[in-house]
Amino acid sequence: MIIAVASGKGGVGKSMLASGLALLFSRERKITAIDCDVDAPDLGLWLGTKEWDSSEKISVSEKAFIDQEKCTLCGKCKDVCRFGALKYAKKPEIIPYLCEGCGLCVHVCPGKAIRIEPVQNGEVMIRETKYGFPLVSGQLYPGETGSGKVVDDIRERAKKFGGELTILDSAAGIGCPVIASLKGTDHAVLITEPTPSGFSDLKRVLEVVNHFGVDYSIVINKWDINKEMSRKIEKFAGWRLIGKISFDKGIFKAVSELKPIMETDLKVVEEIKGIHKKLKNVIERKAS
Ligand code: SF4
Numbered sequence: 001m002i003i004a005v006a007s008g009k010g011g012v013g014k015s016m017l018a019s020g021l022a023l024l025f026s027r028e029r030k031i032t033a034i035d036c037d038v039d040a041p042d043l044g045l046w047l048g049t050k051e052w053d054s055s056e057k058i059s060v061s062e063k064a065f066i067d068q069e070k071c072t073l074c075g076k077c078k079d080v081c082r083f084g085a086l087k088y089a090k091k092p093e094i095i096p097y098l099c100e101g102c103g104l105c106v107h108v109c110p111g112k113a114i115r116i117e118p119v120q121n122g123e124v125m126i127r128e129t130k131y132g133f134p135l136v137s138g139q140l141y142p143g144e145t146g147s148g149k150v151v152d153d154i155r156e157r158a159k160k161f162g163g164e165l166t167i168l169d170s171a172a173g174i175g176c177p178v179i180a181s182l183k184g185t186d187h188a189v190l191i192t193e194p195t196p197s198g199f200s201d202l203k204r205v206l207e208v209v210n211h212f213g214v215d216y217s218i219v220i221n222k223w224d225i226n227k228e229m230s231r232k233i234e235k236f237a238g239w240r241l242i243g244k245i246s247f248d249k250g251i252f253k254a255v256s257e258l259k260p261i262m263e264t265d266l267k268v269v270e271e272i273k274g275i276h277k278k279l280k281n282v283i284e285r286k287a288s
């Protein structure tokens with residue numbers, strides 16, 4: 001069973017909640033944690049670690065390369081690139097971070113001077129946490145494309161750990177890595193905050209969740225910073241609301257000291273325990 005913690009926007013407490021749930025569920029069953037927020041992976045930090053047992057570079061996209069020896073300077077490739085990745089001054093040059101590897105320039109080149117090759121533009125990191133469960137994390141290098149493929153890769157690698165339950169920290173938003181994170185999950189916990197943009201982003205991510213027919217519940221983080229907006233979200237969520245988390249500056253202090261919040265005496269500990277209890281009911285319901 002896979003439980004994904006997702007949000008329509010970043011910075012609303014997704015990794016905090018995912019880390020707390022991973023820790024609580026790991027006391028009861030064999031779990032695997034996956035950090036699919038490949039543009040800004042930080043589940044490791046919330047679990048108190050910056051170190052990895054292993055890391056491996058991966059390739060999730062391709063780019064064009066020019067063999068200047070073969071180039072006849074015919075200029076046919078000059079204006080074909082729609083991504084602005086092909087610069088032509090005295091000779092053609094590829095701007096790597098703009099190249100999408102579409103292959104059009106290869107197609108027009110009469111001298112076969114351009115080739116497409118895979119590039120190493122991401123990384124997969126694995127660590128056995130001190131809580132006895134594996135954390136599989138991925139990172140797409142800055143300026144690179146292929147975030148959804150990094151997510152696919154780490155989800156595939158996580159399978160070998162054979163956990164009964166996977167806690168998946170999804171990428172934020174509604175783009176490619178979110179779709180890759182949510183497909184095939186059994187339940188999504190959507191976390192939001194009581195602001196107009198938080199509410200609007202919740203509705204956007206719900207469209208993705210509903211598209212894939214994923215069962216879901218809703219959590220409001222920092223509910224007490226705007227009680228009126230919080231009430232609106234509660235009304236919208238109805239029976240799907242499974243918890244509210246209070247604003248607490250102590251949470252930021254704990255993560256900056258690499259102290260997992262479930263090891264603190266902050267109010268959030270009991271609040272996440274309440275969410276965990278409700279999710280256990282969800283799991284039981286689904287298993288029966
Ligand atoms: S492969 Fe496509 S994106 Fe890259 S330089 Fe050639 S035309 Fe541009």
Ligand code: SF4
Pocket residue numbers: 066070071072073074075076077078092108109110111112113114
């Ligand atoms: S189309 Fe090929 S041969 Fe012509 S300028 Fe471009 S790279 Fe050189």
